[in-house]
Amino acid sequence: MATTRESNLTTLYVELNRFGQNGEYERALKTANKILQNFPDEEKAFHCKVVCFIQLSRFHDGLKAIVNQPKLSGDLVFEKAYCQYRLNQPQEALKTINSVTQLSLKLKELKAQILYRLERYEECFDAYRDITKNTTDDYEDERETNLAAVVANLCLEGSNKDIPQLRDHTYELSYNSSCQLIGRKQYNEAEKKLKVSEKLCRESLEDDGTAEDEIEDELGIIKVQLAYCLHKQGREKEAQAIYTAALKQKPDDIGLVAIASNNMVVINKDQNVFDSKKKMKSATSEGLEHKLTSRQRKNIALNHCLLALYTNQGEQCQQLCEKLVSTYPDMAAEAALIRATQLAKDGKAKEAAVILDKESKHDEEKKLAMKLAAVQLLLAEGDRKEACRVLQNLGEATFKPGIVGALVTLYLADGSRDGASKVLKDAVDWYRKNKVSTGDLGTLWRQAADFHLRGGEPAVAAKSLEELLRINPGDKKTLAQLVIAYAQFEPAKAQALSKQLPPLDFTQNTDVDALETSNWMMGTKVIKKAAAKVEPSPGSKPGTPGDELIQKKKTKRKRKGKLPKNYDANTIPDPERWLPRHERSGYRKKKDRRNKDVGKGTQGAATGASDQYDITKMQTQQSKVSPNPNSPIQLETTGPRQQQRKVQQKKKKGGKR
Secondary structure: OHHHHHHHHHHHHHHHHHHHHHOOHHHHHHHHHHHHHHOOOOHHHHHHHHHHHHHOOOHHHHHHHHHHOOOOOOOOHHHHHHHHHHOOOHHHHHHHHHOOOOOOHHHHHHHHHHHHHOOOHHHHHHHHHHHHHHOOOOOHHHHHHHHHHHHHHHHHHOOOOOOOOOOOOOHHHHHHHHHHHHHOOOHHHHHHHHHHHHHHHHHHHHHOOOOHHHHHHHHHHHHHHHHHHHHHOOOHHHHHHHHHHHHHOOOOOHHHHHHHHHHHHHHHOOOOHHHHHHHHHHHOOOOHHHOOOHHHHHHHHHHHHHHHHHOOOHHHHHHHHHHHHHHOHHHHHHHHHHHHHHHHHOOOHHHHHHHHHHHHOOOOOOHHHHHHHHHHHHHHOOOHHHHHHHHHOOHHHHHOHHHHHHHHHHHHHOOOHHHHHHHHHHHHHHHHHHOOOOOOOHHHHHHHHHHHHHOOOHHHHHHHHHHHHHHOOOOHHHHHHHHHHHHHHOHHHHHHHHOOOOOOOOOOOOOHHHHHHOOOOOOHHHHHHHHHOOOOOOOOOOOOOOHHHOOOOOOOOOOOOOOOOOOOOOOOOOOOOOOOHHHOOOOOOOOOOOOOOOOOOOOOOOOOHHHHHOOOOOOOOOOOOOOOOOOOOOOOOOOOOOOOOOOOOOOOOOOOO
């Protein structure tokens, strides 16, 4: 009987081995169950059963079998952790692996994958470095590809870890290399790498005999990443065309669809909102939590809030912002800005300012940006006093030159010169006390000094001038201003300091006459009058100017007028030469058969009206204007007129011109 049982067991194992080698895992699973039914303690059969579950992607059944049979699954740590990993339980999978003291190669690789899923990239990087150094087999390219993916994420996070130079001889490695360049914001170089990756991918798959549809599916992720590079370079139309083409392919990867859809929403901004709504539904569909990184999901959630803001959906915008903060607490500042913007659009600027002011207390990094946003909203409502209060409660940031300038401007706009003076005093005292160097403060000192000098506060102005002189020791202008300031409240100090000013000597190399005749203070009319009163030279008669003042009168050369060719100087010109021919006395009028009494004159003029245009019959009249200076001056009411085109008469065929 024992021999028969052993022979049956051997036969079943042979059958199980054959099914496993042929990839017939359903039949292999049935055989493993037969063995376990007859021989419940067979660990190998149980192991084969779990492997069949994994090969059939029945991870839940495999994990359940391992948990229900602790005696038979004592050594199945890898299988248990793998099932947990595939069931999106990375934390439990990592605990299962960490329960083992000595990790095998496959457990190390699985741990590295789990760390990558948990976005613990620095630990993952160390794990892959250890595996690649201590392992030599046929999977080196795959491990190097995974390591390149980890490095790309480290670059995106701005890690300072020492990153090795990896190869890029395959399209996967070239793609990951481009992702590293994107993390360093080198988009132009990344674009070139992606084009190389696309070429390598097509050539590799075509050599393997892959169908065109499958090639396009594989190229989808490369093209979408290329579109992102173009988008970041400002080439939005090219990027949009690639995104649209990628979505038309209807890829099976929902993560790729979500990223392309989100980026399309970003390009649309506040335009084409109906298309953006459709795209946002694809970007926020279920099942993406395990396909996208937390950074990608966070950006999509933020864009969803912005889309609600653009479409004026106030309630939905507020709800989405609250959800964003609850899911990603580090996005509280961005959510507060969006909520405040929505409230401001709804006419609730003061409520928006309260939200920003409240949220700024919890985020020191973005405190200044949020406070300034609140100030902008308050100023839009015309509440300058509250805006000044917010700016003065910024801590050390209140003394930044830009904030000081804004406060001074606001106080002066409200007519509070004392408030502006106090702001400048506090800024000067703070910089003198802390000796903080925040770039060129010369403008601040100069403006503060001028302000206090004009306001009658020479002592305060002197402090600013002292700091300005300390920055530029050789500035004579500042030194002179400081002497003026000291002279008003401390004359002895002003006297001592004035000795550092350069001496004024006008006796050497100075032309007094040139200074007197120069127009740096006097006008040109005063100079001409002074020149006319020059004393005569010795020996000249009184009342006659000297020889050096004799000026030749410049006579303008007149041109001779042109005369007709048949001009005769002995004959008297015809007095009617300026009249039209039909108005001259010798013109023979044509008889009018209809009415003999009607004469022809100028158009619109009565008979005999030509006499008033006859120069020989016109009376000379005196039309001088009274030179009374008290008479009102009349200004022209019409502006400059446009030059009118002269109308030329067309020639008649066969007629005289």
